[in-house]
Amino acid sequence: MPNLVHSKPCVFYYHHLRNSKISSSLSATAASQAQQLTVEDPAVDAAAPQAVEQRYPGLNSWKTVKKEEWEGEMQVQGAIPTWLNGTYLRNGPGYFKAGDHEFPHLFDGYSTLVRLNFENGKLTAGHAQLQSDAYKAAKSSGKMNFREFAVVPKHANFFQRIGELAGMAMGTTLTDNANTGVIRLGDGRVVCLTETVKGSIQIDPRNLKTIGRFIYEDNLGGLIHAAHPYVDEKEFITLLPDLLNPGYTAVSMVAGSNKRKIIGRVNCNGPAPGWVHSFAVTENYIVIPEMPLRYSVRNLLKAEPAEYFKLEWLPESGAWMHIMDRKTGKVVTCVEVPNFVTFHFINAYEEITGADELLHGKPCIRIIVDCCEHEANPVILKRMTLEELRSYPGKVLLDARVGRFTITLHDGSTKGSLEAAVPPVEHGAGLDMNTINPRYVSRKYRYIYACGAHRPCNFPNSLTKIDLEEKTAKNWYHPGGIPTEPFFVPRPGAVAEDDGVVISLVSDDNGGGFIIVLNGSDFTELARADLPYGLPYGLHGCWVPGQVPQI
Ligand SMILES: CC(=O)/C=C/C=C(C)/C=C/C1=C(C)CCCC1(C)C
Ligand SMILES: CC(/C=C/C=O)=C\C=C\C=O
Numbered sequence: 001m002p003n004l005v006h007s008k009p010c011v012f013y014y015h016h017l018r019n020s021k022i023s024s025s026l027s028a029t030a031a032s033q034a035q036q037l038t039v040e041d042p043a044v045d046a047a048a049p050q051a052v053e054q055r056y057p058g059l060n061s062w063k064t065v066k067k068e069e070w071e072g073e074m075q076v077q078g079a080i081p082t083w084l085n086g087t088y089l090r091n092g093p094g095y096f097k098a099g100d101h102e103f104p105h106l107f108d109g110y111s112t113l114v115r116l117n118f119e120n121g122k123l124t125a126g127h128a129q130l131q132s133d134a135y136k137a138a139k140s141s142g143k144m145n146f147r148e149f150a151v152v153p154k155h156a157n158f159f160q161r162i163g164e165l166a167g168m169a170m171g172t173t174l175t176d177n178a179n180t181g182v183i184r185l186g187d188g189r190v191v192c193l194t195e196t197v198k199g200s201i202q203i204d205p206r207n208l209k210t211i212g213r214f215i216y217e218d219n220l221g222g223l224i225h226a227a228h229p230y231v232d233e234k235e236f237i238t239l240l241p242d243l244l245n246p247g248y249t250a251v252s253m254v255a256g257s258n259k260r261k262i263i264g265r266v267n268c269n270g271p272a273p274g275w276v277h278s279f280a281v282t283e284n285y286i287v288i289p290e291m292p293l294r295y296s297v298r299n300l301l302k303a304e305p306a307e308y309f310k311l312e313w314l315p316e317s318g319a320w321m322h323i324m325d326r327k328t329g330k331v332v333t334c335v336e337v338p339n340f341v342t343f344h345f346i347n348a349y350e351e352i353t354g355a356d357e358l359l360h361g362k363p364c365i366r367i368i369v370d371c372c373e374h375e376a377n378p379v380i381l382k383r384m385t386l387e388e389l390r391s392y393p394g395k396v397l398l399d400a401r402v403g404r405f406t407i408t409l410h411d412g413s414t415k416g417s418l419e420a421a422v423p424p425v426e427h428g429a430g431l432d433m434n435t436i437n438p439r440y441v442s443r444k445y446r447y448i449y450a451c452g453a454h455r456p457c458n459f460p461n462s463l464t465k466i467d468l469e470e471k472t473a474k475n476w477y478h479p480g481g482i483p484t485e486p487f488f489v490p491r492p493g494a495v496a497e498d499d500g501v502v503i504s505l506v507s508d509d510n511g512g513g514f515i516i517v518l519n520g521s522d523f524t525e526l527a528r529a530d531l532p533y534g535l536p537y538g539l540h541g542c543w544v545p546g547q548v549p550q551i
């Protein structure tokens with residue numbers, strides 16, 4: 001461990017501390033804050049801790065970025081491993097207004113891109129705004145012009161509203177604000193994405209400049225897709241939900257091409273497709289989730305925001321998992337599973353259940369699918385309005401866990417199971433923004449890196465390394481800070497799954513912010529560098545190895 005002098009951070013095991021849920025560990029201030037808490041859903045919140053930590057107005061996580069563009073060399077404390085050569089790119093909402101109009105929800109914010117360039121122990125950083133049509137129009141007109149996640153542009157009169165509805169059917173009024181993630185395609189092109197198909201925008205990873213819209217040169221159409229495609233060196237796979245004839249089409253785009261091709265289609269069991277922010281892929285199968293938080297055409301057409309925005313919660317409609325063969329597009333099974341709510345699938349893989357379990361001449365295969373599961377409570381989506389996120393003392397963070405689905409193929413099962421893969425107390429019962437070692441995607445794996453909770457809090461505020469084998473977690477916490485997606489980069493030549501580093505950006509309650517590099521194995525801090533100011537929260541990133549190629 002290098003000689004780092006920091007007053008606040010710490011690494012710990014919650015179960016050694018007998019967990020942050022133990023209320024006797026609350027300070028007097030925290031205990032008095034408990035009285036002011038608003039409990040939205042007593043059935044769920046009853047189990048949650050009784051106060052949230054002090055949130056200082058200095059925290060920039062939920063505020064519009066201080067400057068639209070910045071870059072500079074970082075003063076590093078500690079030591080960045082010299083093998084770490086490449087660029088971490090991160091996307092996320094970071095500009096929460098159009099003219100005087102403040103956006104209501106975290107997911108509405110215009111995309112702010114961040115780049116961290118690591119070269120032989122040195123670090124340069126920068127951020128810039130993605131020049132989407134939605135952002136440019138807001139800047140030039142001083143108002144919002146496109147439908148974002150939670151907010152709809154205001155119309156002066158009836159005719160404008162009719163025009164807007166017609167435009168929505170064609171997709172022209174949906175946002176292209178690609179604020180959710182950034183991916184590196186197998187051919188090296190870097191693309192920012194959101195859930196609207198038109199919100200696929202290519203950028204130059206060297207300088208974060210916007211190159212232009214990524215055009216899908218096929219006739220598959222589709223207005224929306226998953227925010228998180230599956231991407232490897234060979235292909236890009238995504239799901240296109242069909243709202244008119246409820247189902248999903250799985251498509252694949254070969255690296256180097258702009259043409260998506262249909263793999264297969266599956267009909268939904270419920271009245272509309274379940275929201276598909278992400279999905280999972282094993283070596284041979286695509287796991288298509290159908291959760292009871294469903295897209296709603298009715299809410300889509302509304303001018304005013306609905307309870308769950310463009311989605312609706314239909315718990316009676318049930319939850320399902322469809323398993324599609326990656327090669328043939330055939331749906332090999334569809335099982336009913338307990339109701340669930342997730343943004344992010346973590347990983348999925350196949351296991352042969354035993355040589356003696358041959359059924360109809362086929363081995364019995366078990367599919368294991370892990371996600372950050374919010375205890376089947378969609379309220380988490382409402383907790384991400386900016387008002388809630390900025391509020392003090394606010395509402396307690398709802399519980400989340402590593403939800404593990406087990407789905408058996410070829411044995412006639414009609415149901416799949418869902419349970420916690422590790423005791424949630426290990427990561428403070430908060431969980432999201434997961435990454436894993438990219439070499440273990442679609443394979444049996446052991447470690448998850450994610451944001452967890454050091455309670456009391458109203459949003460995930462720690463970093464956690466979960467060991468699925470030992471069913472334990474190591475946690476990193478900086479009081480008053482909000483860390484973002486812990487991004488794992490494996491060491492070249494590594495054998496152990498956790499041999500690598502974890503990169504995260506933290507915004508601090510004093511208005512500052514810093515970059516941290518943790519050891520992927522013992523989760524201690526290797527290096528840190530102060531940013532000139534704390535950045536907005538941000539969402540997902542990708543790694544561009546080595547020197548960024550010329551485009
Ligand atoms: C930031 C994030 O994680 C998710 C963003 C999701 C967005 C912008 C979704 C937008 C949508 C519309 C504008 C209309 C159609 C429905 C839906 C895909 C939810
Ligand atoms: C920030 C988030 C989802 C982001 C989608 O891309 C979920 C956070 C959940 C908190 O518990």
Ligand SMILES: [Fe+2]
Binds near residue numbers: 180228343344540
């Ligand atoms: Fe996401």
